[in-house]
């Protein structure tokens with residue numbers, strides 16, 4: 675998936691310091707929003723260098739097959755974790771391409787731990803990968819690669835903002 679012309683990228687000196695939560699991008703976001711009526715409420719933590727981490731408890735409403743997480747929920751979690759990582763470059767992005775290897779069933783009630791990493795970039799393209807485990811990093815349950823495209827936030831959402839669902843404490847996007 676990685677292109678031959680991929681280049682190294684550098685963490686922005688003003689990025690969220692390691693160990694701190696990277697700011698919500700939208701309080702009503704399905705992935706990270708603290709006020710979304712239904713959502714994953716994932717908190718992405720900045721790591722060292724170009725890495726991020728997150729954890730997600732697998733709730734009963736996330737069920738797909740009996741007793742296990744729905745694959746689409748896991749996909750959304752990967753999207754959120756990897757999609758937040760380009761903020762270490764201070765670049766807002768949207769997902770262009772996302773691919774997942776589902777290695778093992780993930781039981782309801784477990785906690786999925788994610789470690790994401792930016793691999794490099796080409797022009798507006800940011801390449802990332804992420805691994806998920808249930809507590810033992812040597813025993814991954816899933817892995818993902820994704821390509822994100824840097825956007826101009828104002829332009830990208832200009833035709834949609836009038837449809838936005840707001841909370842009482844809406845903070846923009």
Ligand SMILES: CCCCCCCC(=O)SCCNC(=O)CCNC(=O)[C@H](O)C(C)(C)COP(=O)(O)OP(=O)(O)OC[C@H]1O[C@@H](n2cnc3c(N)ncnc32)[C@H](O)[C@@H]1OP(=O)(O)O
Pocket residue numbers: 699705753754755757758761767768769770771796797798799821823825
């Ligand atoms: C803090 C934030 C956390 C967010 C986490 C959640 C993220 C999300 O879920 S975002 C929602 C899902 N994604 C979307 O809605 C995006 C929908 N798609 C789009 O809006 C557009 O296709 C968009 C913006 C990605 C690209 O369009 P545009 O701005 O015209 O750029 P475009 O010139 O087509 O592409 C830019 C580059 O990306 C490449 N590219 C675009 N899409 C893809 C793709 N699917 N696969 C491979 N390459 C792609 C292009 O080839 C081009 O590459 P190059 O520089 O080599 O020419």
